[in-house]
Amino acid sequence: MKNAQKLVAPLLEAAQSAGATRGFVAPARWAARASEEIVAVDNTHKQAQSVISVPSRLLMGPGPANAHPRVLNAQALPLLGHMHPPFLHIMDEMSEGLRYALQTKSKYTLMISGTGHAGMEAAIANLVEPGDKVLVGNAGIWGERVGILSRRYNADVVEIKCPTGETFSYADLKKAVETHKPKVLFLCQGESSTGTHQSLAGVGELCRANGTLLLVDTVCSLGGVPLFADAWGVDCIYSGSQKCLSGPPGAAPFFMSERAMEKLAKRKTPPATYNLDLNLIGDYWGWWNKRSYHHTGPVSTFYAMREALQIVAEEGLEPMWARHQEMHHRLWDGLRSLGLKPFVEKEEHRLITVNTIKVPEGVDWAKVVKHAMDEYSLEIAGGLGPTAGKVWRIGIMGFNAKPQNVDLVIDAFRAGLKQQGKL
Template sequence: MSEDKTRERWAARPGEEVSEVDNAHRAPSGVIDVPSRLLMGPGPANAHPRVLAAQSLPLLGHMHQPFFKIMDDISEGLRYTLQTKSKYTLMVSGTGHAGMEAAIANLVEPGDKVVVGNAGIWGERVGILSRRYQADVVEIKVPAGQTFSYETLKATLLEHKPAVLFLCQGESSTGTHQSLAGVGELCRQTGTLLLVDVVCSLAGVPIFTDAWGIDCVYGGSQKCLSGPPGASPFFLSERAMEKLQKRKTPPATYNLDMNLIGDYWGWFGKRSYHHTGPVSTFYAMREALALVAEEGLESMWARHQAMHKRLWDGLRGMGLKPFVEKDEDRLITVNTIKVPEGVDWAALVKHAMDTYSLEIAGGLGPTVGKVWRVGIMGYNAKPQNVELVLTAFKDGLQRQGKELPLPEEAGAGAAQPQPAAAPA
């Protein structure tokens, strides 16, 4: 049909006028062009090729039985990855922020007291969200690079007896790893639900959700799980589900109401439409969780630990120091490195990208301008990638006139940077 005939057809519709199409601002055309980069920042990390391939599979309807089977596989994979027997596992349709909001919206009623452990930007945001959901927020803080002691958490819980305690296992803005030892037991003594952020730690460091008495977890798909952004692993314990179902008021969000989303995922013995799940993203996450199961959690945790050690052997060989002083507080999946005096951190980051097509990140929140952040996560946690990071640091520091220690000054056994490898 000609353009004139098309305009005549639409002009015939009562009450509507049809103008000339504005062709001055056409949408993009042609095939998309995306550069190949090695993403060794705090995330997203590079996705596994099998995960990328899964996204090219044919679409299914979001209420088709074959798609329900994929959702069931995801739930089972999450139970293994989180080490839980709870049936209340799923992927929230959205990034880690959506998982964060889902947790607060479903666990917190107006007036509930919530203790928020603020060790960086993620605790800060949970505090903001909790206030928006009309919680009575008690915020405890530690300086950037430190974590909460068991004694501090115990005293706080006994004093406030909150409805919810929030802790971030892996704080990517500061590079800290919060110990959860004994915290779940404390929470049970005070009738408190334990909410934990595992966005950048899930599958990279140990977590035993049932054994540690955790009640709600949200995570990210694009970090150690080696998937695309857009899905948030989510878990509720029986205690958390009981709190949800006994609420005096429904969650203030329809989009993230776990009564409704859980029904879509088959939590209650049936499946009802709530929203159109991100079909291709869920394909990817089914494959990502299958890869976790095939490698085995203990092997994954050991691989991440080994690459963390390899990175720091090399960095210390250049005279660089960790931002987090205590070994036991240091996160192995997102490493924070002190920027030495007189070094332009941004110039080193830019040189790594321009020369090696390699992402190294600067600080975030309380660490802006103070640190570099290097992610060792999932598919990227392998020797050739760590060696390229070390090469970029050595090159970048030398270009700024930074004198590096001689091998004997750096200490025996310190890994020396190798020639650059192609991005993996």
């Protein structure tokens, strides 16, 4: 190796002459080919001692929201082995906590070791075989992304679209499902790019009647709005940890119905991804009453999510939904008093967890965002995808969904608009 020959090993020589105690001592086998193996350590990229800088911010955008302090602190607990019984017990507690949060009796709940995107990919990779028809309800960037992702797994993707800021009616969905008879229908319950809430009323039944599996993205809605996985006939759900569940990003709540599991069992080919193969991950989570090593679960993140789900159970779903709804109304009472209007015209399409606010004519939206961050250390977000430049987005999610935070958001809008002479 040319580079190595030039560098030759002062490290090795120094260590050999110094004797055994300090300094790295290359074993004899390396000395024989030292010019190839041991070169001098390059300190160019060695960083000086410095303290991690994490300013305190109130995250009222589309997520992450601030995690519950009890959840964050659980991550400071000492690590356990990923196959130790006390850790497996914590995994069981999460499976059970998910059953409650998702309102299912299904045995098949778990946390994907990754963020919401990993959950999305796990769903598609496992439910879809090459050539399967997937009907994607594209109401914003999440539907769009599921379309892109599904094509990579060689799905036959059919997309339906609705106007930005609206959702699919039952009639839209009925027509599309009956026309295409897809293997999988994808819908996003809370489309955070537009601030819309897709109703699932009757959709599960429709899917069952047409041999279709119903896959639902609940990343920014789970815990904030009602969801009844079993009663609504949903077959697969993925979600996010860092939204209404008040956890850190890095684990994706996941659920499969019995019907979805039948499809998985009948696959002719394994999923292209090994890392997200539910046959293997499910075995780690005890879906088949044993435990096999597949990967090392993110221990600290799982501690956090165990706490997050425990907190959901402690508060209870109904009070949690009510709290999110109340804060959504409180937000809009305030915003309306400033003359601001919802981007989503019709109340029946409006999502309460991620709120989209029309940027009024002549207002510099980015300046309001910057002002909130500079003056209040408060995150207000702009639009994304189809709403970029048209809206602000305010999250009412989890631990952050409380009066003092909502009021601060309203104050920040008031001050931001005043600064531009718009109030």
